[in-house]
Structures are given as C-alpha cells and as structure tokens.
Amino acid sequence: MTELIFFINQVVISGAVLGCIYALGAVGITLVFGILRFAHFAHSELMTSGAFFAFLLAGAFAAWGITAPIPMGFVVLPIAMVISAIFALGIDKGFYAPLRKRGAKPVTLLIASIGVTLMVQGLIRLFFGAGSYSFFETETKDVFRVDLSAFGSTRPLVITEPQLLMIVVTALSVIALHLFLTRSRLGKAMRAMADNADLAQVSGINTALVVRVTWIIAGALGCMAGTMLALDVTLKPDLAFNIIIPIFAAAIVGGLGQAYGAIAGGLLIGFAESLAVFNWTMVLRPLNAILPEWLQLPATLAFVPTEYKLTVAFVILVVTLLVRPTGIFKGASS
Amino acid sequence: MALIELKHVVGGYGGAPILNGVNIAIEPHDIGVIVGPNGAGKSTTLKAIFGLLKVTGGTIEFGGENVANSLPDRLVPKGLSFVPQEKNVFTSMSVEENLEMGAFTRKDDFRATMAWVYEMFPVLAEKRRQPAGELSGGQRQMVAMGRALMSKPRLLMLDEPSAGLSPRYVIEIFETIVRVNKEGVGILMVEQNARQALAFASKGFVLASGQNRFTGTGPELIADPEVAKSFLGG
Ligand SMILES: Nc1ncnc2c1ncn2[C@@H]1O[C@H](COP(=O)(O)OP(=O)(O)OP(=O)(O)O)[C@@H](O)[C@H]1O
Ligand SMILES: [Mg+2]
Numbered sequence: 001m002t003e004l005i006f007f008i009n010q011v012v013i014s015g016a017v018l019g020c021i022y023a024l025g026a027v028g029i030t031l032v033f034g035i036l037r038f039a040h041f042a043h044s045e046l047m048t049s050g051a052f053f054a055f056l057l058a059g060a061f062a063a064w065g066i067t068a069p070i071p072m073g074f075v076v077l078p079i080a081m082v083i084s085a086i087f088a089l090g091i092d093k094g095f096y097a098p099l100r101k102r103g104a105k106p107v108t109l110l111i112a113s114i115g116v117t118l119m120v121q122g123l124i125r126l127f128f129g130a131g132s133y134s135f136f137e138t139e140t141k142d143v144f145r146v147d148l149s150a151f152g153s154t155r156p157l158v159i160t161e162p163q164l165l166m167i168v169v170t171a172l173s174v175i176a177l178h179l180f181l182t183r184s185r186l187g188k189a190m191r192a193m194a195d196n197a198d199l200a201q202v203s204g205i206n207t208a209l210v211v212r213v214t215w216i217i218a219g220a221l222g223c224m225a226g227t228m229l230a231l232d233v234t235l236k237p238d239l240a241f242n243i244i245i246p247i248f249a250a251a252i253v254g255g256l257g258q259a260y261g262a263i264a265g266g267l268l269i270g271f272a273e274s275l276a277v278f279n280w281t282m283v284l285r286p287l288n289a290i291l292p293e294w295l296q297l298p299a300t301l302a303f304v305p306t307e308y309k310l311t312v313a314f315v316i317l318v319v320t321l322l323v324r325p326t327g328i329f330k331g332a333s334s
Numbered sequence: 335m336a337l338i339e340l341k342h343v344v345g346g347y348g349g350a351p352i353l354n355g356v357n358i359a360i361e362p363h364d365i366g367v368i369v370g371p372n373g374a375g376k377s378t379t380l381k382a383i384f385g386l387l388k389v390t391g392g393t394i395e396f397g398g399e400n401v402a403n404s405l406p407d408r409l410v411p412k413g414l415s416f417v418p419q420e421k422n423v424f425t426s427m428s429v430e431e432n433l434e435m436g437a438f439t440r441k442d443d444f445r446a447t448m449a450w451v452y453e454m455f456p457v458l459a460e461k462r463r464q465p466a467g468e469l470s471g472g473q474r475q476m477v478a479m480g481r482a483l484m485s486k487p488r489l490l491m492l493d494e495p496s497a498g499l500s501p502r503y504v505i506e507i508f509e510t511i512v513r514v515n516k517e518g519v520g521i522l523m524v525e526q527n528a529r530q531a532l533a534f535a536s537k538g539f540v541l542a543s544g545q546n547r548f549t550g551t552g553p554e555l556i557a558d559p560e561v562a563k564s565f566l567g568g
Contacts, residue, residue: 185438188427192435195424202384202418204410204439204485 001153003283009158010282011274017163017232019270020170024225025240026250026262027177028218034194034257035214036096038109043222043247045120046088047240050223051230052124053087054080055133062138071142073135073231074165080227081220088219089212091116117241124237132236162231173224174263177217181259186213194257246273246313253320255327264328269313276304276312335398337362337489337520338383338414343402344391345382351390352378354544358522360537362488365511365521367552369528369565370541376524377419379541380491383522384416385409396489411439413488417495419524422478425467429458432466432477436484444484451480454510472503479507483514490514492523496531508534528566532556540565 025047032040057076068075095112104112142161180187186209193200193210201207226240240247250269254261281301288296304312320327336359346352352375360366368376381387383394385405394402396414406416415436424432433451437444452459455476461469466477475495482490495511496504504527512534515521525531532538535552540561548561555561 185434188431188434189438191427192424192431195426196421199418199422199424200435202386202406202416203435203481204407205435206407206438 001148001151002155003286005148005153005155005157006282007278009155011271011278013159013163015271015274016267017166017228017270018274019267020166021225021229021232021266022243022247022250022270023263023266024170024173024221024228025243025247026254026266027259028222028225029248029251030254030257030259030262031190031194031214032218033251034259035190035197035211036100036109037197038106038113039248040218041110041113041244042091042116042120043218044240044244045117046084046091046219046222047226047229048124048237049087049120049226050080050084050219051226051235051239052128053083053223054227055135055230055235058135070165071135071162071231072139073162073227074169077169077224077227081223084223085216085219088215088222091120092211092215121237121241128237130237132234133230134234135231162228166228166232169224169228173221177221177259186210190214245310249313249317253316253327255329258327258329261327261329269316272316273309273312277302277306277309336360336395337364337397338522339395340379340383340392341395342392343379343382343389343394345378345387345389347378347387352544353382355392355546356382356541356544357546357549358537358539360489360520360522362518362520363515364536365515365534365552366523366537366539367528367531367535368522368524368539368541369526369532369555370547371565374541375544376541377493378544380416380493380522380524383491384414407439410485410487413486415482415485415487415490417478417482417490417492419493419497423466423469423474423481426465428463429466429469429477429480430462432481433458433484436481439485447484447486451483454483454513455480472499472507475499475503475507476510479510479514483519487519489520489522492521494524494526496525496527504530529556532566 025043028046029040029043054073054076057080058072061072061076095116096109099109099112144159144161144164145156147156181191189200189205190210190213192203192205193207197207230239246269250265251262253268254263254265279300279302281297281299284297284301338358338360340356340358342355342357343353344351344355356375356379358366358379368379370376378387382389385403389402393400396412401409401412424435433448437447457473458476458480461473466474469477479492479495492511495507499507508530511521511523523531532552532555538550538552538555539546540548540555548555548558550558556566
C-alpha cells in the first residue's frame with residue numbers, strides 16, 4: 001500500500017500536472033495551426049511571458065497588501081490572461097499579419113515565429129536577468145497530506161495546493177473551450193475555418209475576427225499554462241522554451257488542428273514522461289528481502305534517466321507518426 | 335432594374351486576364367445559365383462576382399451598387415450567395431452546423447429559414463446531426479445549397495451543381511433550383527449538363543475564352559444551330 005501511494009504521488013499526480021500544462025500549451029498551438037496553417041514556434045514565449053505577467057501582478061497585489069486564501073498566482077491569473085491575449089494579438093499584428101498579407105508561405109511564418117521566440121526571450125532577460133524567481137517567496141505553498149494509515153500506508157497522499165488548483169482550473173478551461181467550440185457562433189466559425197478556410201470566407205464568416213479570437217484563446221491558455229508551470233517549479237526566462245518539444249509533440253500526436261486531440265496528447269505525454277522517469281526501486285524494494293544477494297535492486301531503476309526525459313515525447317511522436325500519421329484524432333497530416 | 339449586371343468585366347488571377355469582357359444581366363425572377371467549354375472562364379466569372387479574384391476592368395452592379403472587388407463578408411449580407419464547384423461543405427461539421435455557418439452574417443432569428451431548407455431537402459433533416467463528410471455526393475450538394483440559402487439571398491450562384499451526380503439526382507437538383515427560383519431567389523449557375531439546364535433557363539450565356547459568344551433565352555440558344563454545333567455537341 002505504501003508503495004502504491006508512492007506511485008500515485010510520483011506518477012499520477014505529477015503526470016496529471018505535467019499533462020495539464022502540456023495540454024493547455026498544445027491547444028493553443030493546434031488552434032493556431034488549424035486557423036493559420038503554420039507551426040507557431042513562439043508559443044513557448046506566450047507561456048513564459050504570461051507567467052511573468054502573472055508574477056509581476058502577484059508582486060503588485062502583495063505590495064498593495066492584498067491577501068487571498070489561495071496562491072496569489074491563481075488570483076491574478078484572469079488579469080494576466082487578458083494581458084497575454086492582448087500581447088498575442090500584438091505579436092500577430094506586428095509580425096505575422098503583415099507576412100500573411102503578402103501571401104507568405106507557412107515556412108516563412110514558422111521562421112518568423114522563431115525570430116519572435118528569440119526576441120521575446122531576449123526582452124525577458126533584459127528586464128529580469130537570467131535568474132529564477134518563485135511565486136512562493138512571500139507566501140507558503142500549502143501541502144495537503146491525506147493520511148492513509150487506515151489503509152495500511154505509512155506514506156500520506158501528497159498534493160500541493162497549486163497542483164490541486166491546476167487540475168481543477170485546467171478541467172474548467174477544457175469544459176469552457178468545449179462549450180465555446182460546440183455551442184457558440186464564433187466557436188463554430190472557428191471550427192469551420194479550420195475545416196475549410198475558403199468555404200468559411202465564401203459563407204461570409206468574418207475570418208479576420210476568427211483569427212483574432214484564435215490569438216486571444218492561444219494567448220490566454222498559454223498564460224495559464226506558463227503560470228502553472230512557474231507555480232509548480234520556478235519562473236525563469238527559458239521556462240516554457242525547455243518544454244516546447246513535448247508540447248508540439250502533444251499537438252501533433254493529438255492530430256494537428258484538433259483541440260481535443262491536443263488535450264489527449266498533452267495528458268498522454270505528461271503521464272508517459274512521469275511514468276518513464278519513475279524510480280521502480282521504490283516500489284519493488286520489498287523484493288530485496290527474497291531476492292538473492294547478487295540480484296539486489298539498484299538504487300534507481302527507471303525506464304529513462306531523468307536527464308533524458310525529453311526523449312519520451314520524441315519516441316511517442318515518432319511512433320504516432322509511423323502508425324497513424326494524422327495523429328490520434330485525425331488532424332492535418334504533417 | 336437588373337438584380338445583377340456585369341458590364342465588360344475583365345479580371346484574372348494576377349497573370350494575363352482570364353475574363354476579357356464578360357456581360358451578364360439577371361433580373362430577380364431569372365434563372366441564368368452559363369455554359370461553355372472547359373477553361374472558358376465560367377467558374378472565374380462567378381468568383382469575380384464574389385470578390386474572390388481581382389476585377390481590373392468593367393463594373394459589377396448588384397442591386398444598383400457597384401460591388402466589384404467587394405469581399406464575401408460584405409456581399410453575403412447584401413443578398414448574394416455562392417456554392418463553389420468543389421469542397422463546398424464543412425466535412426467535419428454536422429449538417430445542421432453547416433447550415434448555421436451559412437447564416438453567420440445574420441443577426442436575426444434564422445430558425446424559420448432552417449425549417450424552410452429542411453422542408454426543401456427532407457433527407458437533410460434526417461441527417462442533421464451527421465458530419466457532412468459522411469454524406470453521399472448528392473446529399474452534400476444539398477447541404478452546400480442549403481448552406482447558401484441560409485443567408486436568405488436575393489441571388490444564388492451555383493457552380494456546376496449537378497457535377498458528378500447520377501441522372502436521377504441531376505433532375506432532382508434542377509427541380510429544386512427551379513423551386514427556389516419560384517420562391518423569389520434569382521439564380522445564376524454554371525452547368526456542364528448544358529442542354530438540360532438551358533431548357534429551363536430564362537437567360538443563357540455561352541462563354542468561350544473569357545468572352546460572351548452567344549446570349550439569349552435558354553430555349554433560343556438550344557435552337558440556334560451554331561450554338562448547338564459548337565457548344566452543345568451537335
Ligand atoms: N486559381 C487559379 N489561378 C490561376 N489560374 C486559374 C485559377 N483557376 C483557374 N485558372 C485558369 O483560368 C482559366 C479559366 O478557368 P475556369 O475555372 O474559370 O474555367 P471553367 O470555365 O470553369 O472550366 P470548367 O468547365 O473546367 O470548370 C483556366 O485557364 C484556368 O487555368
Ligand atoms: Mg469551372
């Protein structure tokens with residue numbers, strides 16, 4: 001029982017948290033791809049800058065003496081999301097829209113987005129340096145320990161308050177996105193444009209408006225994902241840049257252009273990564289008592305050493321592309 | 335006054351012009367049919383009206399207003415609708431959602447229009463929740479037409495609505511077009527089933543190399559031996 005709880009703490013909870021972050025990031029990438037048909041590399045910077053917006057706001061709120069029962073990062077999240085949405089719109093207007101107007105190819109837009117990545121990251125370093133920051137310098141991170149000794153576990157189930165909130169907030173966002181895409185006029189227009197942009201135009205759909213809404217959603221969800229990541233670990237200028245590969249993998253595995261696919265892909269890769277680096281010795285240690293001397297378990301026994309965690313996303317990506325090139329949910333073939 | 339009038343329209347896709355002076359006039363009660371050989375510029379004419387390519391010369395008047403080079407999101411609310419030749423449904427969306435997209439520019443309640451479309455195409459009512467991509471070619475054509483009718487157009491433009499349909503469906507789709515016209519919607523369509531379509535056309539246009547060759551009522555064109563010989567296969 002102790003071992004099972006350890007497994008849940010290490011794999012299920014951390015996998016879910018990682019999965020939520022990947023899913024929220026991948027949704028933005030997949031929506032932008034569906035509408036504008038290019039791989040938006042700079043999505044990581046929407047996430048990182050979003051986290052910094054939240055960080056600044058949280059600092060300001062704390063300075064004004066505002067306190068809240070939940071971590072400040074979550075309190076300021078809605079405002080940070082609005083700022084990030086505006087920031088995303090600005091980036092589109094400043095860099096991608098002029099290229100689209102000239103009929104630039106998707107690869108040109110991709111390269112432009114790499115430029116945006118470097119630029120935004122440079123700007124963040126300019127203002128914040130290369131160090132890392134924590135949302136929990138002034139407040140404490142509440143940790144819930146569910147005592148399970150009644151079930152014979154010597155270990156409690158451990159989940160931090162931010163982790164619990166992340167899972168709840170992600171679930172709510174996914175439901176909201178689902179309702180938007182299936183119930184609202186604009187959400188349906190977004191699906192229509194991703195399905196057949198020419199016909200959407202012919203139907204009189206305001207495609208410029210759909211593009212704006214796409215950036216608003218991508219910016220807002222990116223900010224949410226970035227802030228959550230910063231709350232879970234620490235905030236630094238290359239916060240999301242480091243995980244752009246698994247996020248892209250999640251979007252492609254789920255089927256590019258498919259919002260639900262991106263969510264499934266994000267969760268899949270999140271769980272797979274935490275399962276891959278899980279130290280099985282912790283669970284299997286009791287076996288040492290019955291195993292012969294020469295077959296004792298090593299101190300760490302994982303599928304993949306932690307430093308190579310990134311390969312997990314690659315492997316899942318390659319296998320998916322080989323077995324089902326359009327991704328789980330049948331997106332655009334890439 | 336003509337519902338739509340093209341006067342000496344010149345236009346193309348950026349290179350040499352494809353249309354070299356096209357003249358078309360349609361009254362509100364008309365069914366206009368454009369026929370002509372492959373590559374004559376028939377689809378290009380409809381696209382030019384709908385702002386999908388650059389018009390460099392001539393005028394396009396819709397309801398007395400020059401609309402040359404206006405984009406669809408301005409034309410649809412004015413009462414113009416277009417069913418393209420191919421890829422004319424949202425395959426991943428349900429039949430009903432396809433219809434809703436046709437009503438995107440409308441701010442009023444469009445349920446009555448939807449009921450009207452379902453009444454015209456009962457099979458679509460049955461399949462309203464099914465993705466349009468799962469329907470047969472004929473049913474998709476109905477979805478495409480239904481989508482275009484959802485904006486309550488004054489002029490419905492159709493590019494080869496009978497393409498790829500079995501003879502039974504061809505007759506059915508033509509009957510529906512006539513019926514839509516009787517309910518007060520002007521029609522301008524391109525057709526390869528030229529004889530069949532001209533038979534019910536109040537205006538016929540034979541296009542070749544981006545220019546009008548012959549203009550008249552449908553039956554007049556069918557009766558013209560020269561048209562019959564060169565364009566209707568004898
Ligand atoms: N998107 C495009 N870009 C460049 N040229 C085009 C484009 N679409 C059509 N053309 C050219 O315009 C000319 C007229 O094409 P159009 O599609 O209008 O012919 P059509 O009369 O509709 O023929 P069909 O009966 O085969 O449908 C052709 O020579 C074609 O090559
Ligand atoms: Mg054509």
